[in-house]
Amino acid sequence: MATTERDEAGLIARILAGQKELFHELIRPYERMVYMTVFSIVRNETDAEDCAQDTMVNAYRHLGKFRGEAKFSTWLATIAVNEGRQKLRKAKRAKEDSLDEPIEGDDQQITPAPLTDWREIPLEALERKELRETLRTAVAELPGIYRQIFTLRDLEELNVAETAAALHINENMVKVRLHRARMMLQKRLAPYLKTTARAKKEFWRRMPWN
Amino acid sequence: MELNCKHVWAYISDYIDDSVPPELREEIERHLEHCEICSAILDSTRNILVLTGDDRTFELPVGYSERLHERLARELADETNAPTTG
Numbered sequence: 001m002a003t004t005e006r007d008e009a010g011l012i013a014r015i016l017a018g019q020k021e022l023f024h025e026l027i028r029p030y031e032r033m034v035y036m037t038v039f040s041i042v043r044n045e046t047d048a049e050d051c052a053q054d055t056m057v058n059a060y061r062h063l064g065k066f067r068g069e070a071k072f073s074t075w076l077a078t079i080a081v082n083e084g085r086q087k088l089r090k091a092k093r094a095k096e097d098s099l100d101e102p103i104e105g106d107d108q109q110i111t112p113a114p115l116t117d118w119r120e121i122p123l124e125a126l127e128r129k130e131l132r133e134t135l136r137t138a139v140a141e142l143p144g145i146y147r148q149i150f151t152l153r154d155l156e157e158l159n160v161a162e163t164a165a166a167l168h169i170n171e172n173m174v175k176v177r178l179h180r181a182r183m184m185l186q187k188r189l190a191p192y193l194k195t196t197a198r199a200k201k202e203f204w205r206r207m208p209w210n
Numbered sequence: 211m212e213l214n215c216k217h218v219w220a221y222i223s224d225y226i227d228d229s230v231p232p233e234l235r236e237e238i239e240r241h242l243e244h245c246e247i248c249s250a251i252l253d254s255t256r257n258i259l260v261l262t263g264d265d266r267t268f269e270l271p272v273g274y275s276e277r278l279h280e281r282l283a284r285e286l287a288d289e290t291n292a293p294t295t296g
Contacts, residue, residue, distance in 0.1 A: 016293060020286045024279055031275055036268060045271050052274070053281045060285060063293040112219055112251045132267040135258065139268075154262050160227075179223035186255045 008072045016064055023060050030073055033156040034080045037166070040151035041084030042091075043140065051087050055080045070165065077158060077166040081148075110183035113190035131192070138188040146181035153178050213241045218248045222255055 011026045027034075031052075038051035059066075059079055066075050139147060152163040153174070164171045218241050224230045225238055242249050261267055285291055 020292060023286060024282060027282075031278060032265075032270060035270055035274060049271060049274060049277070053278055056278060056282060057285050057291075060282065061291055061293055111216075112222070112255070132261060132264070135261055135267055139262075150262075154259050155268055157263070160229075175224065175227075175229070179220075182223050182226075182255055182258070183219070185258050186251065189258060190254060 009068055027056055030076050036151050036155050037077055037080040038084040040148045042087050047087055051083045055083045074162045074165055081166050110180050112183050113187045134192050138185050142181055142184060146177055149174055149177045150181040213237050215248055222252055226256060
């Protein structure tokens, strides 16, 4: 979201002064962020698209309330999170994927999976479609609270403060949960890579569990 | 203090985000120099993040942007929905 060179405050002022067509331009850089944010909450494409549209419509209707204390993108992300959560509640799926209850074992250490050296293979491996598919599935299967943080931080590259604001949690919790999310994904994807990477025999022989 | 692997794992995420204090960073780097296990874990985690940032990994539905702007056009056309500064 490299939009710092855009004069968003100016755009917003012009929209509020009546040049409402400019709203299309204002939100264009954030279409992806809004979709991915709501998708991380509602987890299906149809609901996510509805929510993304509702987010933008609500942002338009309430644009006058945006005071510029936060970045516009953060404000938008906050609306998106709220839209997603509302949708989830309406769908009565809130129970199975609770947003508010603390996840047990939040302070528990996740042990990453040791694996062969990725440095030997990254380019060709990262080009593989299956690997992207595996990552998509792994992210989709993360518990909600981790999936949302991972999406905002690592997919949409919001910073820690922005993520904390959008999700209404403190910054330390963002860091702790992001760490856990990343380690869960590392653990999940490591075996997949291990089978496809050319194992360095020397390296594996020296591993402590052999 | 000599860091062991478990210590390093606990800081991997902060290390990637460059949010560990300089002294700790140095210690982690000293450990990484001689520990292939931790280096591989660090690299694999980084690669997951690279892959995550690749727009082909998490794609938008086809036509999403068009449908979004169509909806907004309808919204904008309706004067009653115009934003107020209040």
